[in-house]
Structures are given as structure tokens and as C-alpha cells.
Amino acid sequence: MASITYEHVWKRFGDVIAVQDLDIFIEDKEFLVFVGPSGCGKSTSLRLLAGLEEITEGKIYIGDRLVNDVPPKDRNIAMVFQSYALYPHMSVYDNMAFGLRLRKTPKAEIDRRVKEAAAILGIENLLDRKPKQLSGGQRQRVALGRAIVREPAVFLMDEPLSNLDAKLRVQTRAEISKLHQRLETTFIYVTHDQTEAMTMGTRICVLKDGIVQQVDTPQNLYERPDNVFVAGFIGSPAMNFFDVTVVEQDGDLYVDGGTFRLKLPPEKAQAARPYVGKQVVFGARPEDIHDREFSPPGIRAEPLTATVDVTELMGKEVYVYLLTGKKQFIAITDPRTRARVGREIDVVVNMDNIHLFDRDTERAIR
Amino acid sequence: MTRRQERAMLTVLFLLPGLLVYTIFVVWPGLQAFWLSLYNWDGMSPATYVGLGNFLKLAKDTLAQKAILNNAFFLIVPTLITLVLALLFAELIRGGIKGSSFFQVVFFFPNLLSMVIVGIIWLFVFSPNLGLLNGVLRGVGLDGLAKPWLGVPGLVVPAISFVMVWMAAGYYMVLLIAAMKNIPVELYEAAMLDGANWFQDFWFITIPMVWDVLRVTITLLFLGAIQQFALVWVMTEGGPNGASEVLATFMYKNAFRYFNIGYGSAAAVVMFILVFFFSLISFRWMSRRSIEY
Numbered sequence: 001m002a003s004i005t006y007e008h009v010w011k012r013f014g015d016v017i018a019v020q021d022l023d024i025f026i027e028d029k030e031f032l033v034f035v036g037p038s039g040c041g042k043s044t045s046l047r048l049l050a051g052l053e054e055i056t057e058g059k060i061y062i063g064d065r066l067v068n069d070v071p072p073k074d075r076n077i078a079m080v081f082q083s084y085a086l087y088p089h090m091s092v093y094d095n096m097a098f099g100l101r102l103r104k105t106p107k108a109e110i111d112r113r114v115k116e117a118a119a120i121l122g123i124e125n126l127l128d129r130k131p132k133q134l135s136g137g138q139r140q141r142v143a144l145g146r147a148i149v150r151e152p153a154v155f156l157m158d159e160p161l162s163n164l165d166a167k168l169r170v171q172t173r174a175e176i177s178k179l180h181q182r183l184e185t186t187f188i189y190v191t192h193d194q195t196e197a198m199t200m201g202t203r204i205c206v207l208k209d210g211i212v213q214q215v216d217t218p219q220n221l222y223e224r225p226d227n228v229f230v231a232g233f234i235g236s237p238a239m240n241f242f243d244v245t246v247v248e249q250d251g252d253l254y255v256d257g258g259t260f261r262l263k264l265p266p267e268k269a270q271a272a273r274p275y276v277g278k279q280v281v282f283g284a285r286p287e288d289i290h291d292r293e294f295s296p297p298g299i300r301a302e303p304l305t306a307t308v309d310v311t312e313l314m315g316k317e318v319y320v321y322l323l324t325g326k327k328q329f330i331a332i333t334d335p336r337t338r339a340r341v342g343r344e345i346d347v348v349v350n351m352d353n354i355h356l357f358d359r360d361t362e363r364a365i366r
Numbered sequence: 367m368t369r370r371q372e373r374a375m376l377t378v379l380f381l382l383p384g385l386l387v388y389t390i391f392v393v394w395p396g397l398q399a400f401w402l403s404l405y406n407w408d409g410m411s412p413a414t415y416v417g418l419g420n421f422l423k424l425a426k427d428t429l430a431q432k433a434i435l436n437n438a439f440f441l442i443v444p445t446l447i448t449l450v451l452a453l454l455f456a457e458l459i460r461g462g463i464k465g466s467s468f469f470q471v472v473f474f475f476p477n478l479l480s481m482v483i484v485g486i487i488w489l490f491v492f493s494p495n496l497g498l499l500n501g502v503l504r505g506v507g508l509d510g511l512a513k514p515w516l517g518v519p520g521l522v523v524p525a526i527s528f529v530m531v532w533m534a535a536g537y538y539m540v541l542l543i544a545a546m547k548n549i550p551v552e553l554y555e556a557a558m559l560d561g562a563n564w565f566q567d568f569w570f571i572t573i574p575m576v577w578d579v580l581r582v583t584i585t586l587l588f589l590g591a592i593q594q595f596a597l598v599w600v601m602t603e604g605g606p607n608g609a610s611e612v613l614a615t616f617m618y619k620n621a622f623r624y625f626n627i628g629y630g631s632a633a634a635v636v637m638f639i640l641v642f643f644f645s646l647i648s649f650r651w652m653s654r655r656s657i658e659y
Contacts, residue, residue, distance in 0.1 A: 052555050073561035085552035089574040098570070099560030146556075 002063035002076070002153035002186060003028045004049065009058030011044055011210075018044040020210040022058070026203075031180050031187040033201035035194060036233070041210035042190045046156050049188065050079055062153060078147035079156040082163065084139045086131040086146075092118075093127040096146045110149075117148040120182070137168045144179070154186045161196060173199055194234050198222070206230050223353075228281055228362040231355055237286045237319065239355070240329035244282040246275045246356075255282045255356075259325040262302040265351050271366050272356055280365065283355035286319070286330040292346040294334035301348035308339045322347065396638070402631035409627050420632035430633065433604075433611040436523055437640070440591035440612070444527040444534075448587055449580075451535040456542035457568060470543070473536035481533070485600030488529045492516050492601075516602050519609035526610055529597055534590070538583045545579040546572060585648040592640050613637045 004026040011019040019041040026032045034042035047053040049060055051072035060067050067075050086095050093114055100110045118124045121141040131139055140160060147155055157176075161169045177200050180187050191197055197204045198218045206213040206221065206229070214226040218234075225231035231239045244255040246264075253269040253276065254261045262282075264272055272280070295301055306322035306329075313335070320331045320339045331347050339345045356365040367375075403420055407413035424430045455473055459466040476484065491498045492515040500512035515525040553571050562570065573580070595614035598604060604611035604619070613633055621630025 050559065052558070072559050077559065079556070079559055081552045081556060083550065083552050085550065085556040087553060087556075087571065087574075089577075098557075102561045102566060 003030075003061075004032075004154060004186060004188065005059075005061040006045070006049075007059040007061065009045075009048060009060060010056045011041070011048055011053060012056045017210050019048065022212060024205060024212065024215055026186060026188065028186055029184050031177075031189065031200060031202045033189045033191060033197040033204045034207060035191055035197040035204055036207035036213075038192060039209075040207040042192075042207050043158055044210075045207070046079075046158055046188060046190050049075075049154075050077055050156055051075055076153040077156055078150040078152040078154075079158065080140075080143045080147050080160045082159040084131075084143040084160075084163075086139055086142055088131050090130070091127065092123065092129055092131070092134070092142050092145075095131070095142055096149050099146070099150055113149040113151070114145075117145040120148065120179070121145050136164050137172065140164065140172060144176075148179075148183070152185070154188060155183075157187065157189045159191055160189075161191070161193075169196075176200065195236060198234065204234075206233060208233075224364070224366075225355065226364050228283070228357045231283050231357070231364075235285055235287075237330050237332070239283045239285050240289070242282045242284075242327060242329070243279060243359070245279050246272050246277065248276050255280070257282070257324070257327070259327075260304045262304065262349055262351065262354075264354075265300050268351070268354065268356065275356075275358075275365065279359050281357040281359055281362070283357065284329075284349050285353065286332045288350040288353040289329070289331035289333075289347050290350070291320075291331070291333040291337040291339065292348050293338070294336060295348045296350075299348075299350040300352050302351050304347050304349060305344055306347060307344050308341050311339055311341060320345070399631045399634045399638075402628050403635045405628045407627045408625040410625075413628065416628065420629050421636070423629065424632050424636065429608045429611055430613075430616055432608055433613045433616040433633075434636075436610060436612050437592055437594070439523055440527060440530065440594055441588060441644075443524075444530040445584070445587040445591055447527075447531045448534045448538060449583065451531065452538035452542055452583070453573075453580075455535065455539040456546055457572065459539070459543055460546045460572075470540065474540050475536065476533045477537040479533075481596035482600055484529060484533055485597045488525075488532075489516070489601050492525055516610075517606055519606060522602055522606065522610040526597055526601060529601070530590075530594070533597075534587065538587075541579055541583065542576055545576040549575045581648065585645060588644045588648060589641055592637060592644060613640075 006022045006024045009019060009022040010017070022041075022045055034045055036042050044053060048055055049062075051067065051070065055068055062075055062077070087098065090098065096114045096117060097110045100113065105113075114127070115124065118127060121144055123138065123141050123145060126134060126138060126142070131142070134142065140163075143160065160176075161172055164172060173196060176187075176189075180200075189196075189200060198221075201218060203215060203217055204221055205215045208229050213233075214221060214230045216224075221230060221234045225234060228241065232241065242255075242257045244257045247254050247256045247261075253264045253272055255264060289304075290296065290301070292301075292303060304324065306324040308320055309323050309328060310321035312319040312321075316335060318333050318335055318337050318339065320333050320337065322329055322331055322345070333339065333347075337345075357363065358365055402413070404415060404417055405413035406416050406420070455469070459469060463469070479487075490496070494500060494512070494514040494517065497515075499515065503509065503512045513521055516522050549572065553575070554567055557567050557571055593614060594612050595618070598610055598612050598615050599618070602610045604615040613636065617630045617633035617637065619630075620626040620633060
């Protein structure tokens with residue numbers, strides 16, 4: 001069991017900076033998720049911890065131990081690869097036992113650990129099979145099993161669900177979360193899927209172009225994104241962004257988008273006051289834009305009229321793609337909505353949950 | 367005629383010319399060799415039926431025995447050395463040594479030459495007085511090691527083996543490099559995390575993953591060893607005094623030099639049986655379904 005410290009870690013591949021000044025402390029037993037688009041440095045950050053890549057600058061600690069020059073096999077970590085990396089010529093049992101055999105673990109102990117891990121993952125009946133005889137989900141469990149038998153201080157997972165179909169992904173997400181609770185070990189998980197990140201992590205580290213954007217709990221990332229990138233990355237469908245001007249009228253502050261004008265609540269107005277007369281980025285999540293007819297009670301709602309462009313029936317809700325002027329945005333409405341393509345509809349924006357961002361720095365205005 | 371029948375007929379029509387040529391130039395002469403091995407025939411006079419007499423004679427012929435032993439030596443020693451070197455070079459190049467492209471070209475180059483040219487080159491290299499090898503040995507003061515490499519019974523077969531390895535290692539190295547490049551790098555990373563060292567990586571991952579190519583390599587090397595003719599013929603013609611005789615040169619001499627065509631055919635039949643036997647063994651012993659992943 002161990003904490004992890006990345007201390008001002010850089011990784012360069014020639015002129016390309018893959019990881020820039022990564023400085024983060026991960027608590028023991030935490031489930032930390034590195035998330036971001038392709039090429040953001042999340043897998044590289046994981047591989048630096050595993051020792052599969054050399055650090056250009058900085059230090060990495062596992063517990064109190066500096067591991068910069070420690071070989072991967074001595075770092076007491078186990079890794080699940082995106083492609084599972086199962087040895088195709090070995091049986092499931094041998095795949096799981098391989099690492100232990102190399103470390104000259106006694107046979108009886110190997111057998112105990114393999115069977116125990118197999119029982120946890122429900123793959124006892126697969127031990128004699130070869131990887132090619134397994135389904136994707138089964139291979140994934142074997143890869144997990146191979147990591148579990150090592151009894152490592154840290155589990156590393158590099159997009160382990162990306163090769164599974166959508167249904168299996170949802171199922172396996174829950175299983176990995178349960179595994180984390182059961183094993184009480186530090187998990188570092190890499191994904192490009194913000195849904196996986198939000199549902200699994202105790203904390204999430206959002207990366208973009210090798211730079212940490214924000215490290216926080218899923219809830220805080222959702223409610224208090226530090227910048228436009230995090231705000232747009234977290235949440236599905238993504239947050240709507242509008243270029244607006246902050247205007248003052250009769251002592252109140254408004255955001256003026258040309259085709260709409262919405263009044264800011266007092267606490268947002270206070271933070272936005274230095275920006276009066278200036279352009280800012282206004283963000284509103286689709287789930288905070290409602291059909292006026294079915295607006296939830298008790299919210300600070302500001303009205304907006306827009307034209308319906310597309311509707312998508314999702315069963316329990318409707319995604320309505322709206323146009324105000326030339327700007328398209330999405331609202332998630334009640335399924336009873338009477339929004340029809342081509343018609344105008346009145347929506348309301350829940351101003352308690354809107355976000356404002358500096359146009360130049362893209363940082364949140366608070 | 368149905369479309370399926372039409373297609374079948376078209377397939378047969380396309381295969382027929384090749385099949386015809388194969389039958390005329392391979393199958394028919396092969397069958398003739400089998401038939402001729404049961405006769406004594408000098409190519410001119412009428413053939414005399416001797417049944418298995420040629421084979422019994424072959425079994426007692428000390429030169430034939432020597433030839434088979436030499437083939438056995440080629441089967442084991444240069445085959446093993448070629449395999450080990452090809453694997454080693456391939457692994458080093460896969461590991462990314464500096465100048466790997468250069469080394470690949472250098473190691474593969476001998477394979478571009480015909481066996482006759484290779485035989486002639488090494489004939490000169492091994493020449494006792496004018497050869498490069500003895501010249502270098504004398505040049506560095508190792509006169510004692512300068513030998514008539516192709517003129518001493520105890521040295522001629524190892525010398526020819528050396529040339530066989532020199533010719534073959536590069537070719538199989540290239541095949542193995544191609545096979546190794548298909549091994550997913552994550553397997554080695556997983557093994558690294560598991561604690562595997564270089565040799566364990568090589569033994570537990572590389573070898574099993576290139577097994578299909580290795581199997582073909584071993585089979586081809588076996589067959590090459592049994593069918594060896596050109597190098598031996600060019601360099602020594604089986605000499606000195608039959609010390610480097612192999613089945614192919616024995617067969618050739620008896621059939622076309624001594625006009626003992628029946629006896630030579632018997633040697634050819636024995637060679638065929640050996641080739642067939644080793645092919646069967648290779649494929650059955652080493653057979654395993656291809657790795658899928």
C-alpha cells in the first residue's frame with residue numbers, strides 16, 4: 001500500500017514535451033484517474049510511474065521511496081494494459097503465475113494466489129484456456145488477475161476498457177470500482193472517457209497537451225471547473241459556450257449574447273464586476289437549460305427564445321439542439337416537451353449553475 | 367454447366383500447364399529414378415534387373431556410409447550454429463543496436479550470391495598458399511594455424527560447414543527479424559514488469575512467438591543439409607579421398623561419372639527417403655497451431 005508523488009516531472013521526446021511539470025500527490029488507497037484527449041500525456045504519465053519510460057526531469061516517489069532509477073520489476077507495481085498484453089502461448093493459469101514464477105515464489109503460494117484471484121474475478125473455470133479461447137471481457141479479467149496475484153502497492157491501468165463493447169464497459173467499470181474497494185490499494189487509471197473518469201475516480205487529474213488542467217473530485221470538476229477546457233471536457237453532452245459581453249443595467253449585471261440577455265445572480269455578478277463592458281465566455285450545461293413549460297421549481301431561471309434545429313429522443317429525456325442567431329447549443333429537456341424542428345421554443349437557463357470564464361486566459365471567473 | 371462447374375473447369379485449366387511441367391520434369395524423373403534403382407544400367411547397354419541389390423550394396427559401401435555421416439554432420443552442426451546465430455543477430459537487431467540496417471545488409475549479402483560463386487570465393491579463401499585465411503594467419507604470426515583447410519580430411523567438413531553457416535545465417539536472420547517485429551511490444555513491457563531479464567524475455571516470449579518461422583527455418587535447414595551438393599562439388603568434389611563426400615555428390619558421381627546409373631538412382635532414392643522422413647518429423651514434432659492474439 002503506498003502513496004505516489006510526482007514532483008515536477010517532465011518528459012520530453014526530442015523536441016516534443018509529452019508531460020510538463022506534473023506535480024501531484026496521490027494518497028494511499030486513492031483511485032486517481034488521469035483523463036484527457038489523445039496525446040495529452042496521460043499514458044506517458046502512467047508509464048513514467050511504471051518505469052517503462054525514463055523521466056527527463058523531476059522525481060517520482062512510491063511511498064517514501066524515490067523510484068527514478070528503480071527498475072520496473074522492483075517498484076512493486078502491477079499494470080493492466082489497453083491490449084491486456086496476455087502471453088498468447090500460455091494458459092490463463094500460466095499467464096497469472098508467470099511473474100510469480102520469475103520471482104521464484106513457492107509453487108503452493110503461486111497456486112493459492114492464482115486461485116484466489118481467479119475466484120475474485122470469476123474465472124476459475126478458465127484457468128486451462130489460452131487467451132485466444134477467451135472473450136474480450138474474460139481476457140480483461142485475466143489481465144486484472146495477473147495484476148492482482150502480484151499483490152502490488154499500486155495498480156496501474158492504461159485504458160483497460162477501451163476494447164470492450166459499451167454494455168460490457170459499463171459492467172466492468174462497476175467491477176473495477178468494487179475491486180478497488182475490496183483490495184484497498186492505490187489505483188492509477190488512465191482513460192480518455194470522461195464518463196469512466198467521473199464514475200470511478202475518487203479524484204480526477206485532467207490533462208491537456210501534457211499540462212495538468214485541474215486535479216479534483218468528480219463533483220468539484222463538474223461544479224467548479226477551473227477553465228474552459230475542463231468545463232467542456234467534463235459532462236456529457238458538453239457544456240455550451242457563448243461569447244458574451246458583461247453589461248450593467250440598473251445596478252444589475254447581465255450577460256449579453258446579442259440575441260439574448262440573461263441576468264446574473266448576485267454572487268456571480270460580484271465576481272464578474274471587473275469585466276463590465278468586456279467580453280467573457282459564458283458556459284451553461286445542457287442539463288441546466290430547460291423547456292420553460294417544464295422548468296424545475298426553485299431555480300433562478302432566466303428566459304431565452306431559440307429555434308429548434310434537431311431533437312434526439314433519449315427515452316427519459318430529449319436532447320434539443322437549438323439555434324440562437326447562428327449559435328447552436330443543446331438543452332436537455334423533459335420528454336413531454338413540445339419542441340419541434342423549425343419552431344421557436346422558450347427555454348430557461350438555471351443561472352445558479354452557469355460559469356463565466358476570462359476570454360484571454362480561459363480561467364474561471366470567481 | 368453450372369457456374370460452379372465452370373469455375374472448377376477454369377481452375378483446372380489454369381493449373382494444368384504447371385502441373386504438366388511439374389509432372390514431366392519432377393514427378394516422371396522421380397518415378398524413373400525409383401524404377402532405375404532396381405536395375406544395373408550404364409546408360410547404353412540393356413538394363414539388368416537386380417531388385418534390392420543396389421540398396422544392399424549401398425549399405426555395405428564405406429563411401430556411401432561416409433557420405434551419409436557427412437550429411438548427418440551437416441544436419442546437426444551447421445544447422446544448429448546457423449539457427450543460434452540467426453536468432454542472436456535477429457534479437458540484437460530487434461533490440462535496436464546502432465547501425466542495425468548496415469548489419470542487416472552485411473549479414474544478408476552472402477545470400478544474394480549463388481552457391482557456385484560462394485564455393486569459388488571460399489575455395490580461394492581456403493587456398494593453402496594464396497588464400498586469404500592463411501595469409502592473415504601468417505601475417506599475424508600464427509603460421510602454425512595456417513592449414514590446407516580443404517585438403518585435410520579432419521578439417522574439410524568443418525570448413526564447408528563454416529561456409530554453409532556464412533551463407534545461410536543472414537537469410538534466416540532477416541526472416542526472424544520480420545517475425546519478431548510482429549510481436550506486440552506490450553508483451554515485453556508486461557514481462558519487464560513481471561521481472562523478466564533479457565534471457566527470460568527471449569526464452570519465454572520471443573522464441574514461442576516466432577515458433578512458426580523457426581519451425582520453417584529448421585525444416586529448410588534440415589532439407590538443405592541433406593540435399594547439399596553445389597558447395598561441396600565446387601569446393602572439393604567430395605575430396606580429399608571422399609572425406610567430404612555427401613549423398614548428392616556420391617549419387618552424381620556414380621550416375622554421371624562412373625555410368626552406374628542404377629546405383630546412383632539407389633542413392634537418390636535413399637536421399638528422397640531421408641528428405642521425406644525429416645520433413646515429416648519436422649512438421650509433426652514441431653507442429654502446433656499458430657499463435658493467435
